[in-house]
Amino acid sequence: MNIKSILSFNHNKRTNAILCLIFMIFSSLQSLVWSVRIQPQDKVKAIWNRQTIFVKCVKDKGQTDGVLKWVSAATGEPIDDNSLAPIYQQQGHESVKLFLVNVPKRYSGFYECRHTNGDRVISSDKFELKVYNSIEMEGNKDNNVGVEGDPFSMVCISKFDSDSDQSTESQVSWIHNNVRIKDEEGSFTVKNRVEQSVNMKSIRSTLTIKRLTKENEGTYNCESVYANTYLTDMKAIDINLRVQFKPRFPENTQKSVWVSDETSSSPVVVNVTCLVNADPIAEFQWYTGRGHQLTNENRLSNANYKHHIYNTENLSVLSLEYDNIGKIRNKFNDGHNSKKFECRARNAIGNEVITFDLNVGKLPEQPFLANFSYDEGVLHLTVNETQVEPPIDIYKLEIVDKQHIYFNSS
Incomplete structure (x- = not known):
């Protein structure tokens, strides 16, 4: 091979290399020009389980x-x-x-x-x-029944997705009456137990009330929050608490039952009302002050009255019927009768007793309206003070003989 041929061969080889390089650059540029784009452009797209995305x-x-x-x-x-x-x-x-x-x-x-x-x-x-799996929550929503005075616990279980590639945050808290409960706060204790697996994190949260009162009754909100790099989720369930308690009489229960000494009608009917707050519903028993039980089936042979008992939910009325007002007066000195009647209320939690006194006397006259004023939707009444035993603590206002409105004496 002569020198000219060698030079020609080297020249062609160099030319081919240059052409190949140009082609590669052109192909790369073409690839850059002929590109595609994804919209939206985020390289990671995160959604909750069972959602739809395009x-x-x-x-x-x-x-x-x-x-x-x-x-x-x-x-x-x-x-x-x-x-x-x-x-x-x-x-x-x-x-x-x-x-x-x-x-x-x-x-x-x-x-x-x-x-x-x-x-x-x-x-x-x-x-x-x-x-990602969204939060799953479990709890006994409606069957939480405790007894006043006892400790009681409610459980809420929250399950969160676990992502080994991302940092996650999860927490569970309790809310009652719009106030977030803190651990070891007052009568409450909150304990959270965490269980971790490869794909799932579970928090078992237990709210304990150290000593139940009626005020603890109501709805408790168990709230769960989960967050990772891409998503945030919050769910809550309502857990209802019912507090059972023994019968108790309202504070304003009137123990004295008065009959006007001017009553002339015959017969004279006196109703003695026994009202309680109780859960479960109370059962009632009536006794005379001398310990004789009264029922609708029995009649006391020596009594100078007839009686009947009417019971409804947490309410019992002992209706006494006398021939005339004299029978009521005479019974105060009659060894076979009593002016006291005892109401016993009981349920599965406990019992309570109240004694009513039957009295005959002059009833207070209608109070005199001394003054009144009306300010911003509130009617203020001033009545003359009436001295009577027992003292008056409730007044009835009658408007145009059609409406009755009751006011406390204060």
């Missing part, structure tokens, strides 16, 4: 050659166009949409949009889908 893939402006299609990056398998499938794609003008419907957690992974021309991939773009 992502759009578009060509750069002015690019008309080739086709777009979605594939599963994990398997390389193309996504179907079947809209009845949970994952499908929908072709549009120079774009393609990826739909993921009612997505379960197992659909987490990478999805890739490819711009192809024949078998050649011109360009591609992809995103990672993260599917």
Whole structure:
């Protein structure tokens, strides 16, 4: 081979290398120009379990050659166009949409949009889908029944998703009467037990009331909060507490039952009312002051009255019928009768007793209205003081003989 041939060979080799480099640069530039974009452009898209999401893939402006299609990056398998499938794609003008419907957690992974021309991939773009389970909560919502004076506990269980790749925060708290309960605050104790697995974190929260009172009854709100890098979730359940207690009489119960000495009607009926607050509902028994039980079936042979008992929910009325007012007066000195009647109320929690006195005397006259004023929707009345035993603590206001309104003496 002569020198000229060698020079020609070297020249051709160098030229080919340059041409190859130019072609590679051109191909790279073409790849940059012929690119696709995912909208929205976030590389990680996070949703809750069983939500629906769609992502759009578009060509750069002015690019008309080739086709777009979605594939599963994990398997390389193309996504179907079947809209009845949970994952499908929908072709549009120079774009393609990826739909993921009612997505379960197992659909987490990478999805890739490819711009192809024949078998050649011109360009591609992809995103990672993260599917998280939303908070799950459990609790005994309506069957929490405690007894006044006893300790009582309520449990709320919250389950959170666990992501080993992301930092997560989760907490459980209790709220009652719009006030957040703190651990070891007053009569409350809150204890949280955490259980951790690969895919799930569980918090078992126990609210303990050290000594139940009627004021503890009501609705308790168990609130759970979860947050990771992408999402925040909050859920709550209402847990109802019922506090049972023994019968108790209202503070303003009148123990003296008065009959006017001017009563002339015959017969004379006197009703003695026994009202209690109780849960469960109370049962009633009536006794005379001398210990004789009164029922609707028995009649005291030596009594100078007839009686009947009417019972409703937490209310009992002993109705006494005398021939005339004299029978009531005489019974005060009659060894077989008593002016006292005892009401006994009981339920599964306990019992309570109250004694009523039957009195005959002059009833107080109608109070005289000395003055009144009306200010910002409030009517103020001033009445003359009436001296009588027992003292008057409730007044009845009668308006146009049609309405009765009751006022405390204060």
